[in-house]
Amino acid sequence: MLIxxxxxxxxxxxxxxxxxxxxxxxxxxxxxxADAVRKVIREEMAPGGMTYTFVRGR
Incomplete structure (x- = not known):
């Protein structure tokens, strides 16, 4: 099975x-x-998240 x-x-x-x-x-x-991936992306892009912090340079 391939998904x-x-x-x-x-x-x-x-x-x-x-x-x-x-x-x-x-x-x-x-x-x-896919829902779980979107949830993690939302969390990491929120203030304090890894992506948010990286983009903001902190």
Whole structure:
């Protein structure tokens, strides 16, 4: 089973699954992973986050 997950800088994402068995479950897993990635990105871009701090040069 292959589950490509793309999360773009604008927050959009694309999930697909290919292979045998469990395609619906694999796509559901991919969507949950994409949601988790977006959550981490939001947290790190907020004040005090690693990305925020890096961009601000502190």
């Amino acid at each position: 490509p997950i793309t999360v773009n800088a604008d927050g959009s994402s694309k999930v697909s699954a290919s292979g045998e068995g469990g395609r619906v479950e694999a796509e559901r897993l991919g969507r949950r992973l």
